Ligand SMILES: Nc1nc2c(ncn2[C@@H]2O[C@H](COP(=O)(O)OP(=O)(O)OP(=O)(O)O)[C@@H](O)[C@H]2O)c(=O)[nH]1
């Protein structure tokens with residue numbers, strides 16, 4: 001009699017222990033100049049909702065997003081000048097930094113490059129993988145990925161893995177590869 005009971009117990013609990021065994025976690029910090037679309041990225045990842053009206057972030061937002069077997073703990077940090085000195089604090093010790101750029105706003109590329117280089121020069125974020133997103137590629141006249149790499153001098157970064165994608169939170173173009181990259185940071 002005892003054997004069937006034990007085998008039933010194992011059968012019922014196998015899927016639960018299986019999902020625990022395979023679940024992964026990644027901590028991500030999202031930074032970039034104001035209005036580049038950081039909060040929009042988190043909203044679209046979290047609930048698939050894009051909106052034209054997003055309140056500029058004050059300080060930071062913390063969101064947890066579960067995708068498949070990966071839980072992403074995401075620090076969405078404000079991009080206005082007065083908040084940029086906080087970026088380093090949120091980026092140190094994370095599994096990846098996502099740097100969001102508006103590729104349509106080419107006048108801000110110098111500023112975007114400067115702020116990125118400032119951040120990456122901090123020893124506390126040394127070696128942390130970097131994903132640069134040229135968001136808003138639905139807008140006409142946006143810079144290509146190649147132009148973004150040149151403008152931000154991403155090819156000169158040697159001390160960490162760097163990826164760069166063009167995407168749009170509005171149209172959700174390339175959202176799948178962004179999500180794949182983020183999930184790949186899970187451990
Ligand atoms: N056309 C277009 N607009 C976008 C896209 N993503 C975001 N936006 C718009 O850009 C504006 C700023 O977006 P936010 O997500 O608030 O930008 P942010 O980087 O979080 O800004 P801060 O919190 O101030 O640092 C909003 O009006 C969004 O609707 C996109 O892919 N395409």
Ligand SMILES: [Mg+2]
Nearest residue numbers: 038039056057
């Ligand atoms: Mg924001």
